[in-house]
Amino acid sequence: MKKALIFVLVAILTLSLAGCGDSEYYSFGEMTVVVGYDTPVSYTVDLTKVKDDNGVLSVLQYLSESEGLELSFSDSGYGAYLTKVGDLEENVLLGAYVYVYTSVQADKDVTIYATTIEYNGMTLTSSGLGVSEMTVEDGCTIYIGLIIW
């Protein structure tokens, strides 16, 4: 009985420690973030290093800390709203806005406002969710560009 109890305690301790890593939210995986300049710049992100659970916003915050990617966003009741990523910056007078495209099927914009972009042979669709709500998963690609409305 004593041995069984010790076994159960060791198993619980082992399982609880197995979850400990740099990230509380992602135990494995990599994703790609592309900043869509004329010559796009691509970042490969190790998801175990991402510390928060605010969707793609957390990944961008991680890139801001680790790679010095400039990042500005406003936070309203509608969720986070990107105003600057790297050299891509919103300009309301020109009607230029930071726009996020995703390879994740569940997040794709399903309205008539949806647009697509080609990157590395993939077709990415504009996101139907705010950047802090977007899904982060192993193998996904997020492309950040400017759109003129």
Place this chain on the structure above:
Amino acid sequence: MAKSIAKKLAYVAVMTALLECAKLALSLVPNVELVTLLCAIFGSVFGIWAVVASFVFVLVEFLIWGFGPWLISYAIHWPLVTMLFCLLNKTKWFNKYWASGVAVLCCIFFAVLTSLVDVGLFSGAFDDFFARFTIYFMRGIVFYVVQIVCNAVVFLALFDLLKNLLIKIQKTTFD
């Protein structure tokens, strides 16, 4: 006669300005709005002139934000709400509880209408229409619930109060 028309047009301008101010003032708070309440009260008190004001409000929105499919939803919804309250106010049984219930139905209608339009009802984008409509509607459901609850409470608290106040103004200056 000309003076009377001028006075009514001035009322239309004031109603439009109030609708636009109410919309802009609360635009940072998602789906908390007073436009439904104002359309309802204006429709109840000023009748067809309030419907004209709701059309001008849609026009002002177009001048501020430009054309988009959302404008179709606006052009259908706000004049319809105003007209509905204009007609319901003529019945004897209509009170703030009924007004609150009708406001809730109007919000549900707005949620469905804007989703249908955004998904492509009037643009011919019919591929997987109902699947896309469902996804889009479900993504926005929290916002719709906020709008419904907000209007249910606001109508119960303010509908009678503001309507009676406007009736006093209407009796002394409108006719």
